[in-house]
Amino acid sequence: MNRYTLARTALVSSRRPAVSAIRSPAAAVPSGARQLSAVRNARAATPCGLATAKIQPSVFNSRHFTTSRSASLTVYKQEEIQQYSLTHPEEFWMEAAKEIDWIEQPTRAMVTPDPSKPHKVSWFPDGKLNVCYNALDRHVQSGRADQTALIYDSPVTGSVRKYTYGQLLERVKQAATMLRRSGVSKGDRVLIYMGAVPEAIVAMLACARLGAIHSVVFGGFASNELAKRIEDCQPKVILASSCGVENKDKIVPYKPLLDGALEVCRSKPAKVVVLQRPQLVVPLNEGEVSWAEAVDAIEDNELYHGFETVSSDDPLYILYTSGTTGQPKGVVRPSGSHAVVLKYTMERMYACAPGKVYWSASDLGWILGHSYICYGPLINGSTTVLFEGKPVGTPDPSAFYRVLDQHKVNTFFTAPTAMMILRREDPHAEYRKKYNLSHVKAMFLAGERCLPEIHRWWVRHITGVDDTGKAVHEIVGPVNNVASDNWWQTETGSPLVGIQVGLSENGSEIPPIKYGSAGMPVQGVDLRVLRIKDEFDEDTEIDHSPEEATRGEIGNIVLKLPLPPGIMNTLWNDEERFFSAYFKRFPGYYDTGDTGMIDQDGYVHILSRADDIINVAAHRISTSSLEEVIVEHNEVAETCVGSVPVVITVLKHHRLDHTLDEIKNDLVREIRQRVGPFASLYPHNVIFVERLPKTRSGKVLRKMIRSMISKLAMDGNSPDVCPIPTPATIEEEVVKDELWNAVRGWIKTSPQE
Numbered sequence: 001m002n003r004y005t006l007a008r009t010a011l012v013s014s015r016r017p018a019v020s021a022i023r024s025p026a027a028a029v030p031s032g033a034r035q036l037s038a039v040r041n042a043r044a045a046t047p048c049g050l051a052t053a054k055i056q057p058s059v060f061n062s063r064h065f066t067t068s069r070s071a072s073l074t075v076y077k078q079e080e081i082q083q084y085s086l087t088h089p090e091e092f093w094m095e096a097a098k099e100i101d102w103i104e105q106p107t108r109a110m111v112t113p114d115p116s117k118p119h120k121v122s123w124f125p126d127g128k129l130n131v132c133y134n135a136l137d138r139h140v141q142s143g144r145a146d147q148t149a150l151i152y153d154s155p156v157t158g159s160v161r162k163y164t165y166g167q168l169l170e171r172v173k174q175a176a177t178m179l180r181r182s183g184v185s186k187g188d189r190v191l192i193y194m195g196a197v198p199e200a201i202v203a204m205l206a207c208a209r210l211g212a213i214h215s216v217v218f219g220g221f222a223s224n225e226l227a228k229r230i231e232d233c234q235p236k237v238i239l240a241s242s243c244g245v246e247n248k249d250k251i252v253p254y255k256p257l258l259d260g261a262l263e264v265c266r267s268k269p270a271k272v273v274v275l276q277r278p279q280l281v282v283p284l285n286e287g288e289v290s291w292a293e294a295v296d297a298i299e300d301n302e303l304y305h306g307f308e309t310v311s312s313d314d315p316l317y318i319l320y321t322s323g324t325t326g327q328p329k330g331v332v333r334p335s336g337s338h339a340v341v342l343k344y345t346m347e348r349m350y351a352c353a354p355g356k357v358y359w360s361a362s363d364l365g366w367i368l369g370h371s372y373i374c375y376g377p378l379i380n381g382s383t384t385v386l387f388e389g390k391p392v393g394t395p396d397p398s399a400f401y402r403v404l405d406q407h408k409v410n411t412f413f414t415a416p417t418a419m420m421i422l423r424r425e426d427p428h429a430e431y432r433k434k435y436n437l438s439h440v441k442a443m444f445l446a447g448e449r450c451l452p453e454i455h456r457w458w459v460r461h462i463t464g465v466d467d468t469g470k471a472v473h474e475i476v477g478p479v480n481n482v483a484s485d486n487w488w489q490t491e492t493g494s495p496l497v498g499i500q501v502g503l504s505e506n507g508s509e510i511p512p513i514k515y516g517s518a519g520m521p522v523q524g525v526d527l528r529v530l531r532i533k534d535e536f537d538e539d540t541e542i543d544h545s546p547e548e549a550t551r552g553e554i555g556n557i558v559l560k561l562p563l564p565p566g567i568m569n570t571l572w573n574d575e576e577r578f579f580s581a582y583f584k585r586f587p588g589y590y591d592t593g594d595t596g597m598i599d600q601d602g603y604v605h606i607l608s609r610a611d612d613i614i615n616v617a618a619h620r621i622s623t624s625s626l627e628e629v630i631v632e633h634n635e636v637a638e639t640c641v642g643s644v645p646v647v648i649t650v651l652k653h654h655r656l657d658h659t660l661d662e663i664k665n666d667l668v669r670e671i672r673q674r675v676g677p678f679a680s681l682y683p684h685n686v687i688f689v690e691r692l693p694k695t696r697s698g699k700v701l702r703k704m705i706r707s708m709i710s711k712l713a714m715d716g717n718s719p720d721v722c723p724i725p726t727p728a729t730i731e732e733e734v735v736k737d738e739l740w741n742a743v744r745g746w747i748k749t750s751p752q753e
Contacts, residue, residue, distance in 0.1 A: 078522070089110060106336070122312075123313070137169065151384070168202070175205075179206055182237050182270060184210060186211030190215070192364075196388040197241060200239075201373070204370075214318075215235065218696070219254060220254065226258065233572060246390075311336070312334060319331045319490060339379055345522075347380065351482075358411045359403065385409065413446070414444075419457065420631075424652050424653055446486050449485075451631050479505055482513070492566070497520065524565065529596065531556075554596065561589060627639050635658060642706040643709055648689055693705065694730075
């Protein structure tokens with residue numbers, strides 16, 4: 001197996017003259033935005049954002065790239081690496097591929113088997129590997145057997161358990177032995193419906209060990225949604241937990257939901273294995289078996305010690321994401337390229353070295369759980385934290401800070417929604433003051449756009465740096481306690497845009513963080529913004545002549561083909577939908593479905609999904625730009641903006657310094673001043689509610705909220721029961737009913753404009 005250190009001499013690149021500083025997404029920009037011009041000047045405006053370069057070496061290392069400065073220009077190391085990866089993809093990715101262990105080394109980085117299908121790229125086409133071996137065996141063999149691989153921290157059950165690499169490998173071998181005895185072999189599917197428990201990670205790795213394809217379903221999905229996934233992937237074995245634990249007083253029974261799904265499925269698994277959690281022990285049906293009996297009881301002398309060799313393009317897993325037709329899309333992740341990218345990003349993007357502790361506060365059923373709870377940290381040789389809890393209520397707003405301190409977390413990853421919840425419940429971060437977070441090197445936010453005020457609040461209370469009114473946060477001195485946004489999707493599996501904190505220990509070599517921006521494109525990502533056309537119907541038409549937007553102009557975020565490694569290579573059982581959903585609309589590009597812009601400094605601003613652009617007084621407005629202004633009000637905790645526009649707002653949980661009417665007038669005034677009078681926000685279109693409907697992972701169900709508003713605003717009919725379908729991932733259905741009644745009340749009393 002190859003072990004090596006990547007190396008590369010500095011890139012010499014040419015750049016265009018400097019231009020003026022960028023304006024933020026909202027119409028009015030804090031004066032602090034101009035700080036960035038003093039730090040660095042604007043980037044080139046060539047269509048792909050690349051300058052010409054003469055590069056001789058074929059190997060690279062972030063230490064050998066340099067951040068170069070002149071009187072008029074700063075070029076950051078991250079930009080040079082990204083440029084090199086686009087101009088020399090073969091050299092770049094072949095070197096990156098050497099950081100994982102291959103059974104058969106690839107001889108090519110990339111091929112396009114059919115030139116008529118440029119969206120179908122094969123990465124490391126002749127390479128062969130085993131992902132589980134990369135995550136466990138190689139670390140045990142290299143002396144990390146006694147290092148902690150997994151920390152399971154469950155405040156909802158009052159338990160903390162740790163597993164070394166050696167212990168985790170033995171448990172994975174037990175599960176792989178059970179699956180093999182059950183007839184599972186390379187290419188078979190295994191559905192995992194277990195929640196945030198260590199056995200779920202064991203199951204994922206056991207599948208990878210056998211070359212089987214796992215499909216993890218978020219715990220608590222309703223029977224009909226679970227049935228859709230079972231019917232589509234047709235698993236040979238289903239691994240489930242008896243229940244999930246939301247908090248000490250709330251248990252979510254999984255087994256009845258699974259039974260309900262199997263009743264309506266034509267496809268039945270050969271075997272069902274149930275992890276009986278002590279919080280709820282359930283009766284098993286005929287042919288079903290407990291995890292304790294099927295897995296834990298396997299003795300050392302019975303273990304299967306082998307692993308399957310898979311090709312780089314062979315599927316590692318299927319992860320279902322929402323579909324607009326009601327049928328979920330089964331994203332298929334290629335094994336080899338995914339492993340390469342995860343290894344690369346763990347250190348360069350997320351600044352987490354082998355042996356350090358990495359914590360993604362997410363669920364294994366989402367992409368973050370796949371990439372950066374299970375596979376990324378373990379492939380990197382780090383320690384990963386699996387957290388079964390929430391930012392508040394388990395038991396209080398100290399939960400996150402306690403885990404960061406107790407487990408000496410080096411890198412932390414969570415969603416902006418979690419920050420909103422903490423800000424609402426503990427606006428002055430009193431709980432944070434009880435814990436030492438000086439060891440936390442980097443913190444990342446992703447999952448939805450992080451509003452600038454939320455980001456500034458987190459920075460202020462984590463680092464002590466008050467950036468109130470500032471647009472830019474400079475990283476001064478050694479890299480530590482850095483809090484950055486980044487952006488990616490289920491389909492991509494790893495970041496497309498971010499600030500690569502791990503490229504240097506010196507803060508001056510890291511691009512400043514710009515509030516409201518997800519950062520800059522990363523390696524292999526050729527990100528463009530295409531102009532939104534008035535005559536273009538995105539549902540029925542193909543834009544055969546897409547036009548690139550100018551810097552600062554909001555448009556459709558796309559990636560120019562070929563796509564970088566690690567991105568999905570098809571949808572399970574639906575190649576036609578794979579093309580039509582992502583590549584048909586803009587030939588030659590991958591359509592992310594998001595809108596945003598690239599500013600004059602090369603920073604990417606992801607504003608909203610394409611369907612979150614609303615038309616007001618003949619102007620297109622991103623709802624995110626309105627929310628950004630609203631949440632800056634010192635009484636507002638979180639908000640969601642729908643068409644008209646209507647503002648649904650939750651206030652902070654503390655004594656109000658203003659009356660509700662004063663807050664409404666404040667918000668109207670700020671929107672008109674910061675965005676423009678055309679935004680047409682009126683006081684009676686501001687609705688106060690106790691809480692917003694969210695998924696169990698904490699995301700605001702914006703699409704459902706906006707559907708409610710649109711339904712009532714368009715036809716005025718207000719039935720007692722909300723006609724909008726209930727999302728399968730909703731945490732509490734009663735919140736949907738509360739909101740429906742609030743919006744009904746608004747429509748009944750709203751004057752006609």
